[in-house]
Amino acid sequence: MSGSGTRLADVAGRIRNEDIALVRERSPIADVVGEYLQLSNAGGGNLKGLCPFHDEKTPSFNVTPTRGMWYCHGCGEGGDVITFIEKIEHLPFAETLERLAAKAGIELRYEEGGYAPRKDHGQRARLVEAHRVAAEFYAEHLTTPDGAIGRTFLAQRGFEAAQTERFGIGYAPKEWEALVRHLRGRGFADREMIVAGLAKEGRRGPMDRFRGRLMWPIRDLTGDVIGFGARKLYDDDDGPKYLNTPESPLFKKGSVLYGADLAKKEIARRRQAVVVEGYTDVMACHLAGVETAIATSGTAFGDEHIKILRRLLMDQSEFRGEVIFTFDGDSAGQRAALRAFADEQKFVTQTFVAVQRDGLDPCDLRREHGDSAVRDLVASRVPLFEFAIKNVIAGHDLDTTEGRLAALDAAAPVVARIKDRGLRQMYAVNLDRWLGIMDEEFVLRRVRSHASRANGGQPNGGGPARGAGRGAGRGAGRGGVRGVGVGGADDAGSGPARPGDARAAYDLSDPAIQIERETLKLAMQRPAILGPGFDALPAEVFTAPQHQAVRAVIVAAGGVTGTGLAAPGAAPGTARNVAEWVALLREEAPNDEVRNMITRLAVEPPRSGQDSDGRYAASLLARIKELQLTREIARLKSKLGRLNPVDHQEDYNRLFGDLVALEQQRRVLRERAIGSL
DSSP states (O other): OOOOHHHHTTTTTOOHHHHHHHHHHHHHHHHHHHHHHHEEEEEEEEEEESSSSOSEEEOEEEEEGGEEEEEEETTEEEEEHHHHHHHHHHOOHHHHHHHHHHHHOOOOOOOBBBTOOTTOOHHHHHHHHHHHHHHHHHHHHHTSGHHHHHHHHHHTTTOOOHHHHHHOOOEEEESSHHHHHHHTTTTOOHHHHHHHEEEEHHHHHHEEEEEEEEEEEEOTTTTTTTEEEEEEEOOOOSSOEEEESSSSSOOOGGGGGGGGHHHHHHHHHHTTEESSHHHHEEEEEETOOOOTTTSSHHHHOOOHHHHHHHHHHTTSSSSSSEEEEEEEEEHHHHHHEEEHHHHHHOSSSEEEEEEOOOOHHHEEEHHHOOHHHHHHHHHEEEEEHHHHHHHHHTTSSSSHOOOOOOHHHHHHHHHHTBBBBHHHHHHHHHHHHTTTTOOOHHHHHHHHHHHHHTTEEEETSSSSSSTGGGGGGHHHHHOOOOOOOOOOOOOSOOOOTTOOOGGOOOOOOOOHHHHHHHHHHHEEEEEEHHHHHHHHHHGGGGOHHHHHHHHEEEEETTTTTSTTTTTTOTTTTOHHHHHHHHHHHHOOOOSSHHHHHHHHHHHHOOOOOOOGGHHHHHHHHHHHHHHHHHHHHHHHHHHHHOOOTTHHHHHHHHHHHHHHHHHHHHHHHHHHHHHHH
C-alpha cells in the first residue's frame, strides 16, 4: 500500500491540501465503507465487518468513525477514507480524491489552474460518466416510438412504465452509431467508448455495441453504472439472447451482482439474500416484496460473488442468515442447483434452494399468479443439502431392495461431502428415513466409508463443527501480518513467540510495552490532554522499536502541541482536529510498517473511560518516566556493583549520590502515578 506522503507528493502543486482535508471531513468513513460491506456495532463507538481485502470467517475489520480511520486486525491493512477507496477500487490517489469530492459536492482546486477541472481526469471517472450518459440515453429512447417494441416486451411480462423507470431500463436504437454520436457530442473520445465496452471497432470507426436491444444498467454497490445487460428484441438479430458488457476496467462480471445496489440494505436488515437467474427475475422479486434478490451478470455464481454476498450479510454466525438460490424447475435448473452444492460450505449461514416445480421463473410466476406467489416460492425453500440428497435418490426405485441400496450408494457420497461432522451425521439419519431402510447404523457406516475415502482414508475426515472450523481463515490472515517499525512485528495474536522470532521483542503482556502503547494511543487520539508533558519525554522512554519509530514521526510532525495539530477555527482536541492529526502522521510515516502501526494505535480504544482521560494521561506520563528511571537505576546499581569503593571512592560516592537522587525522583513519580488513578 503506497504511503500517503508519497501520494501527496505525486499531486503536489495540483490539488490543494485544504481541499484534501475537506474531502476527508465530508466523506464519513462509516458511510463510505458501508457502501461495500455490512458494519455492526463493535462497542466504544467503533464498527466492525468482514474484511474486503482478505478472506475471513469472523469480522476483524474495524472502523473508528470519530477518527475517520479503519484497520483490519486480520491482514494488517488500514488507513483513512481515501486509502479505503484507493485500495478497494484500485484507483490512484488523485482519482480517488476526485471521486470522493464529486460525491461530497466539493469542487477541487488545482494550484496551477484555480477551479478548472484537470484535463487528464482519471480514467475510471471518465468511464463511469460515459456509462451514466449512456444509461440516460437508453432510458430516453425507451419512451420514443422506436422503443415501443421494448415497452411491449416489458408490459407482456407484467412491468408497468413506472416500475421500469425504477430500474432504469432503456432501449438501444437499432442504428450503427446512435450512441457513438451522442457520446461524441458530450465530449467523449472514441477510445474511451471502446475501452468502456459501449462501442466496438468497425471497418469505418467505432460503432454501437448494443443495437435494437432492451437495456438493463448494471450498477456497482455505490450505485455507479458500470455496464449493461442487453436482451435482443428483433427476430433478425443473430446475436445471443442476452449480450453483456465485455470485461473492462469497470466491469468484472465475476464480481458483479445485479441489483445488489438496491438490495444491500435489505440484505443486511433481513440477513437474507435471494439469488435468482435473470434481470427480470430480480425486478419481479423486488416488486413482489422480496427486496433481497440479486443475480449474476452473464456468468455462473462463483467465489467472488460469494465474498461480496458474505460481506453484505456479515456472514459470521452459523444459522443466523439465509442464502436462497432460486432455479427454474426444468432439468437445467436442477443441475444449476446441484452445482451450488459445491459453494454451500463457503458460507457460514444456511443455504437453501427454492424451485418452482411447474418450471416458472420468478418473473413468469409473478405475471401468472401475482406477487404473493413469488413470496410463497421463497418461503417454500428447503435446505440445499436436503435438496441435493433428495434429487439424487429421486432417480431410483425405492420400492425395491435393490433400488434402495443403489440410491444409498448414490446419495452416500453426497452426504459424505458435508464437512461438518454433526450435520453429516444428521443427514445420514435423514437419508435412512427417506430411503426407508430403517437401519441407521448401516447407513452411517456407508456414509463414513465414503467420507473416509474422500479424506485420504482417515475415518473421521471432514471439518470440525459448522462455524468453528470456518474461522480458520481469520487465523491464517493474522499469521501473515507484516512487521511494524524497525525490525519488529505486529502484535495482534499472531501466535506464541518463537526463539529468534521478531515478535518476541514485542510482548503485549509486558507492562512496560503496555504503558508505552497506551501513551502513544493518547498521543494519536486525544493529543490535547497529553500536551507539553508528552513532547518533553526523552526518546529513551520508549523501548520498543515500533514505539520509537512512531514517536519519531510525532516529533517530525511538530509534537502533540505543535502547529501540525491545530486546524484553523477549530478548538484543540476536536474530532476533526484528531482526524487531521492522524492523517498528518500517516503522511509523515517513513514506510508502510510504521504507517500501519500509527493506524492501529489511532483506532484501538485506550483503557480509560472518557471521563477520566485527564487523570489517566497524567498517570501514564508519570508511569512511563518512572519506568525509564527504573531502568536507569538498575544500570547504576550494576555499575556500582562493579566498582571497589576503596579504590574508586570518588566515582563510587558520585554514582551513589546519583542513585539516591534517582530513587527519590522515582518515589515522587510513583506517588504521582498512583494519585492520578
